[in-house]
Amino acid sequence: MTGLQPSLFSDIPQSALAEDETAVPVGSPYPSYIRDHRQRLRSRFLRGGAAAIPDYEMLELVLFRAIPRRDVKPLARALLEQFGDFNRVLSAPAPRLAEIKGIGESVITELKIVEAAAHRLAQSRILQHQVLSDWDALVTYCHTSMAHRETEQFRVFYLDRKNVLIADEEQARGTVNHVPVYPREVVKRALELNASALILVHNHPSGDPTPSQSDIAMTEQVRDAAAALEITLHDHLIIGKSRELSFRSAGYL
Numbered sequence: 001m002t003g004l005q006p007s008l009f010s011d012i013p014q015s016a017l018a019e020d021e022t023a024v025p026v027g028s029p030y031p032s033y034i035r036d037h038r039q040r041l042r043s044r045f046l047r048g049g050a051a052a053i054p055d056y057e058m059l060e061l062v063l064f065r066a067i068p069r070r071d072v073k074p075l076a077r078a079l080l081e082q083f084g085d086f087n088r089v090l091s092a093p094a095p096r097l098a099e100i101k102g103i104g105e106s107v108i109t110e111l112k113i114v115e116a117a118a119h120r121l122a123q124s125r126i127l128q129h130q131v132l133s134d135w136d137a138l139v140t141y142c143h144t145s146m147a148h149r150e151t152e153q154f155r156v157f158y159l160d161r162k163n164v165l166i167a168d169e170e171q172a173r174g175t176v177n178h179v180p181v182y183p184r185e186v187v188k189r190a191l192e193l194n195a196s197a198l199i200l201v202h203n204h205p206s207g208d209p210t211p212s213q214s215d216i217a218m219t220e221q222v223r224d225a226a227a228a229l230e231i232t233l234h235d236h237l238i239i240g241k242s243r244e245l246s247f248r249s250a251g252y253l
Contacts, residue, residue: 034069037071041057041060042061045057056077059089062111062114067106067107075100075102078102088148089111090111090112090114091150092111096150118144126138126165126168127165131164131199132234138157142155146202147239150205152202154172154181155201156186156200157198158195158197159198159199160194166193167193171185183221183224183225186200186225187222190231196230198226198232198233198234199234200233200237201237202236202238203239204238209238209240211238211245216252234248235253
């Protein structure tokens with residue numbers, strides 16, 4: 001899991017970075033209707049949790065911290081209109097977020113903090129745990145961290161002899177339909193970690209987890225390279241928007 005990188009805002013025009021900071025002049029009165037709306041929404045969230053509020057209000061709660069003196073409902077709706085749902089808003093790349101009028105550095109930072117927190121919470125439920133006995137938690141983590149990405153990402157879970165997850169590492173990022181994977185590097189890293197088994201994971205931004213011929217060929221190459229060193233490839237998961245495909249369950253392994 002990685003945090004916010006220094007380059008997160010490097011491709012965003014400086015005018016966009018400042019926009020949400022300057023929307024309300026310093027010293028302007030804080031309208032009571034905004035204050036009252038925020039208090040009501042916070043109270044409703046505390047009473048009923050996330051199930052009690054729709055996506056646009058969840059976004060409002062996040063935006064409150066970034067934009068303390070402005071009505072953020074139109075901005076929340078604009079984000080949902082552009083990206084589709086709460087999860088896709090959080091997962092959207094910073095330059096894409098900055099294309100929305102009213103989005104600047106503080107908003108992007110808040111969204112990425114929430115995204116990172118969700119990933120870290122999901123990861124904590126599998127790291128240093130016996131993942132084969134809690135497969136659902138592993139799949140949930142994969143969906144949380146990968147299902148809504150706009151480009152392909154390839155990860156490897158490294159397991160010890162008891163199938164306890166000892167490392168979760170991103171190996172590569174690619175385009176909307178391709179990610180370069182080097183089986184030799186995957187196996188080399190397994191040796192460095194003294195891992196005994198692997199689980200491969202990558203996402204399909206198209207939403208369809210059906211494996212391509214290159215996915216199948218790459219998996220076979222990793223399996224054969226690992227087997228030569230007595231390392232087991234347990235599975236390869238492809239994560240789609242709403243479902244996943246297991247190579248083992250589908251008969252590819």
